Amino acid sequence: MTENLDATDWAILTELQRDGRLSLTELGKRVSLSASAATERVRRLESAGVITGYHARVDLAKAGLPVTAVVRLKYPGNRHAPLHALLRERAEILECLRTTGEDCYLLKIAATSLGHLETMVDELLELGSTTTNLVYSEPLPYRGLPAGPVGGRVGGQTGGG
Amino acid sequence: MTENLDATDWAILTELQRDGRLSLTELGKRVSLSASAATERVRRLESAGVITGYHARVDLAKAGLPVTAVVRLKYPGNRHAPLHALLRERAEILECLRTTGEDCYLLKIAATSLGHLETMVDELLELGSTTTNLVYSEPLPYRGLPAGPVGGRVGGQTGGG
DNA sequence: CCTGAAAATCGCAGTCG
DNA sequence: CGACTGCGATTTTCAGG
Numbered sequence: 001m002t003e004n005l006d007a008t009d010w011a012i013l014t015e016l017q018r019d020g021r022l023s024l025t026e027l028g029k030r031v032s033l034s035a036s037a038a039t040e041r042v043r044r045l046e047s048a049g050v051i052t053g054y055h056a057r058v059d060l061a062k063a064g065l066p067v068t069a070v071v072r073l074k075y076p077g078n079r080h081a082p083l084h085a086l087l088r089e090r091a092e093i094l095e096c097l098r099t100t101g102e103d104c105y106l107l108k109i110a111a112t113s114l115g116h117l118e119t120m121v122d123e124l125l126e127l128g129s130t131t132t133n134l135v136y137s138e139p140l141p142y143r144g145l146p147a148g149p150v151g152g153r154v155g156g157q158t159g160g161g
Numbered sequence: 162m163t164e165n166l167d168a169t170d171w172a173i174l175t176e177l178q179r180d181g182r183l184s185l186t187e188l189g190k191r192v193s194l195s196a197s198a199a200t201e202r203v204r205r206l207e208s209a210g211v212i213t214g215y216h217a218r219v220d221l222a223k224a225g226l227p228v229t230a231v232v233r234l235k236y237p238g239n240r241h242a243p244l245h246a247l248l249r250e251r252a253e254i255l256e257c258l259r260t261t262g263e264d265c266y267l268l269k270i271a272a273t274s275l276g277h278l279e280t281m282v283d284e285l286l287e288l289g290s291t292t293t294n295l296v297y298s299e300p301l302p303y304r305g306l307p308a309g310p311v312g313g314r315v316g317g318q319t320g321g322g
Numbered sequence: 323c324c325t326g327a328a329a330a331t332c333g334c335a336g337t338c339g
Numbered sequence: 340c341g342a343c344t345g346c347g348a349t350t351t352t353c354a355g356g
Contacts, residue, residue: 018216062210097296099231139266142214200352329351335345336345
């Protein structure tokens with residue numbers, strides 16, 4: 001499952017999470033590898049599915065979406081189709097997690113205004129009951145994963161396949 | 162606030178959100194601009210703070226963090242310092258949102274195991290009471306913002322302050 | 323915003339440890 | 340088998356229109 005990443009792989013992941021547009025030459029320098037060696041490592045991480053993609057991050061407020069909210073959706077029954085359709089259709093839904101607990105789904109929504117958010121919530125209310133919380137701020141701007149096989153390997157068994 | 166983005170800017174944002182490593186040449190082609198014009202647009206979006214960065218996305222499970230959880234933190238009083246310290250210290254905390262509602266903070270945590278998650282939650286319990294939900298799956302893999310000044314400009318006033 | 327040339331980078335070979 | 344070196348193509352960057 002975990003593709004057995006060594007320290008160099010982790011260094012690469014850290015750098016590319018920090019700056020996804022890093023040239024392979026510069027990346028090589030930072031992890032003490034030649035450009036071609038770094039390239040091969042990166043290609044391997046990509047095809048192994050460890051790196052799933054590279055994306056620009058956009059400031060929501062500056063892009064005209066000053067309202068962010070977290071909506072929890074309590075979804076009776078198991079008919080996922082309508083929700084999935086909504087996820088595809090409404091690009092304002094930035095993220096959707098299916099979770100344990102009373103609320104089956106947790107959605108992160110960006111809106112142009114409270115009115116806009118209200119419209120979005122109304123659409124969700126056709127599926128189930130919702131709990132909405134506005135987002136004041138994001139105290140954790142951005143950061144990648146822990147750099148390396150995380151220190152806290154507590155209770156290590158991840159379910160020995 | 163919103164830096165007055167035109168259709169071309171939005172096209173650029175869409176492309177770069179989909180593939181952050183797109184060459185400026187290729188980007189130019191896709192938005193019908195010369196490479197240098199595309200470059201200037203991108204530079205402008207970057208320095209205006211609309212594009213906040215470029216990041217590689219990593220598959221959590223493949224990187225050895227198969228357990229993801231959402232933890233809501235009910236934080237009595239207004240002493241933010243200890244939490245902020247924890248956010249800096251613990252890279253397992255992927256995201257932190259300060260929200261309205263009974264729970265002041267919402268955290269997204271990645272862990273190597275349930276035991277590891279338990280340790281994380283214990284640390285948070287020193288700050289306040291928590292509600293934890295495991296994440297089954299993420300039905301919405303990745304997607305950028307809505308392409309353009311969002312259709313639903315409903316109730317347009319974003320609160321004139 | 324486009325054209326055009328210099329510099330850097332990328333991708334592909336080949337070769338060594 | 341994994342990592343370093345040399346050449347052609349592409350891309351980036353900077354000047355000028």
